[in-house]
Amino acid sequence: MANLKLIATLLLLALAASSARAQLSDNFYSSSCPNALAKVKEVVGTWISSDSTLAPSLLRLHFHDCWIRGCDGSVLLDTANGEKSAFGNVNSLRGFEVIDDIKTQVEALCPGVVSCSDILATAARDGMVQFSGAAINWAVQTGRRDGVVSSASEANADLPPPFSNFNSLVSNFQNKGFTSREMIVLSGSHTVGRSHCSTIQSRLYNFSSTASTDPSMDSPPSQRL
Ligand code: HEM
Numbered sequence: 001m002a003n004l005k006l007i008a009t010l011l012l013l014a015l016a017a018s019s020a021r022a023q024l025s026d027n028f029y030s031s032s033c034p035n036a037l038a039k040v041k042e043v044v045g046t047w048i049s050s051d052s053t054l055a056p057s058l059l060r061l062h063f064h065d066c067w068i069r070g071c072d073g074s075v076l077l078d079t080a081n082g083e084k085s086a087f088g089n090v091n092s093l094r095g096f097e098v099i100d101d102i103k104t105q106v107e108a109l110c111p112g113v114v115s116c117s118d119i120l121a122t123a124a125r126d127g128m129v130q131f132s133g134a135a136i137n138w139a140v141q142t143g144r145r146d147g148v149v150s151s152a153s154e155a156n157a158d159l160p161p162p163f164s165n166f167n168s169l170v171s172n173f174q175n176k177g178f179t180s181r182e183m184i185v186l187s188g189s190h191t192v193g194r195s196h197c198s199t200i201q202s203r204l205y206n207f208s209s210t211a212s213t214d215p216s217m218d219s220p221p222s223q224r225l
């Protein structure tokens with residue numbers, strides 16, 4: 001559980017730091033849309049009650065948003081050759097319908113006030129709080145401004161590829177201002193969620209002429225001495 005708290009703390013610091021350059025605050029919408037954050041929590045709660053797997057998916061959506069141009073909602077844009085169509089996003093990023101639903105309901109409260117990037121950042125947190133029974137939580141400041149540019153080629157260049165080795169992951173995170181320790185801790189987010197077989201299959205079966213599985217992987221717990 002200590003690791004989960006560390007992950008939460010780092011998420012707070014790290015993803016806030018990589019937000020689009022905006023003046024974030026604890027109470028950004030307190031006068032312009034006082035019920036916005038309660039509405040985000042309520043709508044996320046409804047979705048996660050019917051499909052809890054959406055919680056990790058929203059966390060990943062938030063990470064992939066922040067990695068390209070900061071946390072500016074650029075991953076949500078439906079533009080030609082946008083981030084949604086990048087190799088690491090297409091057919092695997094989930095949760096867009098949750099953000100669309102929240103945005104619709106928040107717009108009904110306060111038209112044109114709350115940014116999509118703030119909705120995504122708070123929804124990712126609220127989802128994990130509910131999913132974990134409040135074992136995971138972190139503070140989210142608001143005041144992000146939405147970007148208008150979304151580029152698949154930028155996402156292809158910047159998102160960490162699933163087949164990266166340790167050194168290239170360290171380098172990928174260093175390029176965004178993170179230490180190797182922070183990269184390792186943030187990778188602990190993979191204690192929740194799911195992955196397509198294609199990202200791991202080649203290390204599990206027919207790995208090489210001498211080993212059917214990649215010998216550098218830990219064996220399953222039942223096979224450990
Ligand atoms: C260190 C570099 C990273 C790599 C190479 C990586 C790669 C991946 C891959 C390949 C998947 C499976 C996607 C699929 O097949 O659908 C995945 C899932 C996931 N990743 Fe990462 N990731 C990284 C960092 C992170 C970070 C920093 C976070 C959060 C802060 C994160 C959160 C997640 C979550 C929650 C899932 C599960 C998504 C779901 O269930 O829909 N990842 N990641």
